[in-house]
Amino acid sequence: MCGRYASTRSPQELTRLFQVTDWQPEEALEPSWNVAPTNEVYAVLERARRDGGGEEVRRELRTLRWGLVPSWAKDPKSGARMINARVETVHEKPAYRRAFAKRRCLLPADGFYEWDPVRDEETGRTRKQPYFIRPADGEPMAMAGLYEYWRDPDVTGDDDPAAWLATCTIITTEATDAAGRVHPRMPLALSPDHYDAWLDPHHHDTDELRALLAQPAGGRLDARPVSLAVNNVRNNGPELLDAPS
Secondary structure, eight states, X not given: OOOOEEEOOOHHHHHHHTTOOEEOGGGOOOOEEEEOTTSEEEEEEEEEEEETTEEEEEXXXXXXXXXXXXXXXXXXXXXXXXXXXXXXXXXXXXXXXXXXXXXXXXXXXXXXXXXXXXXXXTTOOEEEEEEEEEETTOOOEEEEEEEEEEEOTTOOOTTSGGGEEEEEEEEEEEOOHHHHTTOSEEEOBOOGGGHHHHHOTTOOOHHHHHHHHTSOOOSOXXXXXXXXXXXXXXXXXXXXXXXXX
């Protein structure tokens, strides 16, 4: 699974890297070395807009809440549990299949954290050692994701921004390379040549979309132990990536 990651690149850099055409400066987020479920996160997505009788597809950098809330959910509490969707079943699970067909996104990350049980030789106790896993070349990860809109029934007007909650989930796959030595699952990252097809809002062919996910981004991953401070979601800062003391 992926329950924590780092995202420190600026919106200006992300718009360049992902060829974004639209972003709202008021949605800018602070760099985070400890992104956790229910946090606001950056997402790259495409939406079709009608203008002057025609239709234009725009690539946007948006902020979404991590933890997908299906449109049919009675309340948003379920989102805290739906932070990951397994690639093997994402196209058929009721919570994800509609978003898989219509609302796909990319979630930029510097890397992600996983935990490995380690036995303390002095005490005999087992503790969880966090590892930071990232592309060895230092390039950003474009994690495949889904997003959804949930309508708050307690807000009267559809035009009220408070009426809509935009949430997302990260698609995971079997871990490979260094990540597989720490945890059996990892986020599924897409390569740049698959961005357009994955984000295309007119692309609804489930088999073709699943084929994209069968070819995750290549490249070697680097995994290294980091500070135990990352275990606390309240801690943040580049020092979280320091070697454990």
